[in-house]
Amino acid sequence: MQSSQAGGPKKRISESTIHRLSLYYRALSLLEKENYETVSSKELAKREKLTPAQVRKDLSFFGSFGTRGLGYPVTELKKRIATILGIDRVWRVALIGVGNIGSALVSYKEFAKQGFHIVKLFDNDQRKIGSNHKGMIVSDIANLEQELTEARIEVVVVAVPATVAQYIVDDVVRAGVKAILNFAPINLRVPEDVYLRNENMAMELEYLSFAMVNNHTPKRVK
Amino acid sequence: MQSSQAGGPKKRISESTIHRLSLYYRALSLLEKENYETVSSKELAKREKLTPAQVRKDLSFFGSFGTRGLGYPVTELKKRIATILGIDRVWRVALIGVGNIGSALVSYKEFAKQGFHIVKLFDNDQRKIGSNHKGMIVSDIANLEQELTEARIEVVVVAVPATVAQYIVDDVVRAGVKAILNFAPINLRVPEDVYLRNENMAMELEYLSFAMVNNHTPKRVK
DNA sequence: ACTAACATGTGAAATACTTCACAAGAAGTA
DNA sequence: TACTTCTTGTGAAGTATTTCACATGTTAGT
Structure with missing residues (x-):
């Protein structure tokens, strides 16, 4: 099966995952303000009181956005999530x-x-x-x-x-x-x-x- | 194991169950106004867009409040849920x-x-x-x-x-x-x-x- | 170039939650 | 009493979600 870039995700995404994307989005906005360039699932999890595995699994439903050893690019990931949530528009x-x-x-x-x-x-x-x-x-x-x-x-x-x-x-x-x-x-x-x-x-x-x-x-x- | 009347429930109750209790409480308030004396899990489920089994299971965590063949007594169940939720007080x-x-x-x-x-x-x-x-x-x-x-x-x-x-x-x-x-x-x-x-x-x-x-x-x- | 420290992405395992399915009780009818 | 209909309460089965654990890859230091 193709990645989920086009036409929306293929698997059913759970409501909880979607709600957590909102949380990630907000955390990323803050990280961006704090001038972080990248963020690990560990740090993201800590800020939202979740587990790192949960963060990675959630994101993995929509593609692979991170770099091993480095983490996720803050601005880029924020944009991706905005697109997924449909809030990259008015x-x-x-x-x-x-x-x-x-x-x-x-x-x-x-x-x-x-x-x-x-x-x-x-x-x-x-x-x-x-x-x-x-x-x-x-x-x-x-x-x-x-x-x-x-x-x-x-x-x-x-x-x-x-x-x-x-x-x-x-x-x-x-x-x-x-x-x-x-x-x-x-x-x-x-x-x-x-x-x-x-x-x-x-x-x-x-x-x-x-x-x-x-x-x-x-x-x-x- | 004893019923959960005293000292709170013994099993861990899920957050979803608690949220649904809020829904049941609101539905029961309405049913009371409509002069229902009893209500079945089927009717309650229909009103809250859930399944009857879900309603029965949720309630069963806290005791058995219904009568087979009849359903749940509206006023009584409403009071019980209020007690469970801790909203029978100010x-x-x-x-x-x-x-x-x-x-x-x-x-x-x-x-x-x-x-x-x-x-x-x-x-x-x-x-x-x-x-x-x-x-x-x-x-x-x-x-x-x-x-x-x-x-x-x-x-x-x-x-x-x-x-x-x-x-x-x-x-x-x-x-x-x-x-x-x-x-x-x-x-x-x-x-x-x-x-x-x-x-x-x-x-x-x-x-x-x-x-x-x-x-x-x-x-x-x- | 090698090593150590990090960190992702993901099948598989573990948990948690929901639904099924049915025994058993209640009420009404005759 | 016998029979039918209704409905609860609940183990067991079925799904869904979360967590584990590790292969794989990146970076930085020496």
Whole structure:
């Protein structure tokens, strides 16, 4: 079998591996700032609390980027990972719901840093519609489908109350958007060809709570 | 071996299982509102896009809560899961950093709903110190250690810039806090006996991006 | 040129996690 | 009571993921 350069990887890549690529990317950005030219799997693992073998295995799914005896070239590897993750480009993002969380996300630097540019805001509140957030005018959710299409939106972030989230997502799907990040605490229905991920900020707190109550031993960390 | 009622589970429980317990808890809250008295693993699985076997296995780690032929009693199971997760009580939470994300979290209903009560706010910005957020006065971060101790804080949410996060966490650790939820995009060092979880909202977007670019087939969902 | 120290990439082994499949219990019907 | 339907709880089987361990290759020093 060919290497995975063209047309995406052949084996199924696990979700964990993809999440770890995000971690590597962030670590590499930092290493670049610190003027490292190369980095070993050992050092990368240490910074992300993983094992060196894990790092090498993850990367090996996508090709061989390192040099024996030396390690991985920082800038080069960072670029490669960006390409793999699809963040070596700009994604046009719309944010729906300019409430507590929505407003925070408009200014969330990490999104823009990874190429996710919020270019459209929507809300259903008349007081918010027409107002200016970070240079963007909030649009009326009433014209959602049409405006998403016209603005060529590729990714939608949903930050509305759970009660209305499904209706909104139905509109979003009708507009042909294929990727949705949902902050509402509800399970949304979308067609098979639409990617949906949920962000549940309480979940990690619940994990902390569980760990404290049960003296849970976290997975060993090197 | 005894059942796991007292003293916590004996086997190591996987992180995934714990996260799924959060999902079950949320589903059960909804089922309760819909006046279900019992629910089968099949129905619960359907609502959370899991398999019935998975649901049963997860629950079986903690005891046997169901009745054959009938299913699980909704209210009872919800209570049991709350106990397992340690959210059948109030946790005293302090939020550090009243910026974009911090302000959003102050009003984030899901936290309070699961027993995480934010009772203290901190910032280092003179313009914010002394101001009122949802009935709370923002304290100066300068007295962090002392104030955390005095307020008997058990959980800290860190929502400050990456550049200062480590210093703050060091203070938090000195105050004896054992659970930290970190929103800063950086890997923090904490002693072994402190539980630390990171919340990285860009990660899920990166997953979406990867999926789109690679036509990634998501894990089969029933 | 030789040696020692490093470090990758990867089959194979070890673990961990999920799903299967079924014995056994519960409830309703007749 | 007998029979049918439903559903749990759980060993065992099946997958998936992680870690090991080492052949192979690079670099630097002498």
